[in-house]
Amino acid sequence: MKEQIYTIPVMDAFKEDSECPVCILERNLENHYIDFVLGPSLMEPSCRMETNEKGFCRRHFELLYNKQENRLGLGLIIDTHLRELVKTLGKRHGRIPIFKPGKKMAAFADDFVKLLSVIENKCMICDRMNYTMERYLDVIFYLWSREDEFQHLFNTKKGFCLKHLKMLLEGANKYLSARDSHVFIENLLNMQLEHMERIQKEVNWFTEKFDYRNADAPWGNSKDAVQRSIQKLVGHCTLK
Ligand SMILES: [Zn+2]
Ligand SMILES: [Zn+2]
Known part of the structure; x- marks a missing residue:
């Protein structure tokens, strides 16, 4: 088992509902x-x-x-x-x-x-964060390839921000076997595209809501779609 100091935060983060x-x-x-x-x-x-x-x-x-x-x-x-x-x-x-x-x-x-x-x-x-993020990445791939429960959790997420999508694609080649890496990348990209489409629709509905004809229509998930789509594009940022 990988060091708990890195495993617990990874498990907790993946259990939360988020864009990344x-x-x-x-x-x-x-x-x-x-x-x-x-x-x-x-x-x-x-x-x-x-x-x-x-x-x-x-x-x-x-x-x-x-x-x-x-x-x-x-x-x-x-x-x-x-x-x-x-x-x-x-x-x-x-x-x-x-x-x-x-x-x-x-x-x-x-x-x-x-x-x-x-x-x-x-x-x-930045230096300390880069170091620890690399440890987290190692743990993500370790858990994905060895624990079914984590692999299932990973596959049911809403994709990642583009920065971390890149990090995961690079990591797959580094940490996984050729066979695992193939499955991982295929799942990851399917999930990513499905959820980029989903968030694009949510932002679109946000803009449509400004049309007076839609004033009474329900917001659905679109109320905070602008914040979430910015996060999807550029990663975690400090928006007010
Ligand atoms: Zn810095
Ligand atoms: Zn991210």
């Missing part, structure tokens, strides 16, 4: 890390070293700030991260030659751009 069970795993993980960064990580020297070095991406800075909790803690993290960043950039800047106008400055700017691109792609929360 993998998004539930991702959302719970993200909430966990946001709380972790604003809480216990502050007292952990190894975590502080990691946040000093990596910082966060735009999405995770936004979530950390919008949580409106522990502003002091967030301030402390940003303070030491900025210090380290100034040091790194300053060191690079110290190597600037005294130039005459010309090629050297262009090459120097190029070098700086490369460094900024590396910084831009660093995020402590």
Whole structure:
């Protein structure tokens, strides 16, 4: 049996009714890390070293700030991260030659751009989430190929968001035998297309409801069809 620490969240997420069970795993993980960064990580020297070095991406800075909790803690993290960043950039800047106008400055700017691109792609929360999502994926395929109950549960879902559909298709080749992978992909794509059609109809009915002739017709499942269809297209996002 795979580690329970990953199996239980996977089972729970697949038991919930949703447009994408993998998004539930991702959302719970993200909430966990946001709380972790604003809480216990502050007292952990190894975590502080990691946040000093990596910082966060735009999405995770936004979530950390919008949580409106522990502003002091967030301030402390940003303070030491900025210090380290100034040091790194300053060191690079110290190597600037005294130039005459010309090629050297262009090459120097190029070098700086490369460094900024590396910084831009660093995020402590994204890194940890990627690691755990890969473990979850491993567990999904393990359970699918060994537990009938889970395979049945998987096959009765409403498909996935496109991001996680891609992740599952890639994972099938990595984690399953050629025979299993064939069955898995066929089922997955049938389920996905059926439910993309279903959600398209739900959004369509949402728009039709704005026609005065349909004012008294029932909403059906369409009241929140816009939110759910956005999730189907781009995955878990923070819609108000
Ligand atoms: Zn998803
Ligand atoms: Zn991030």
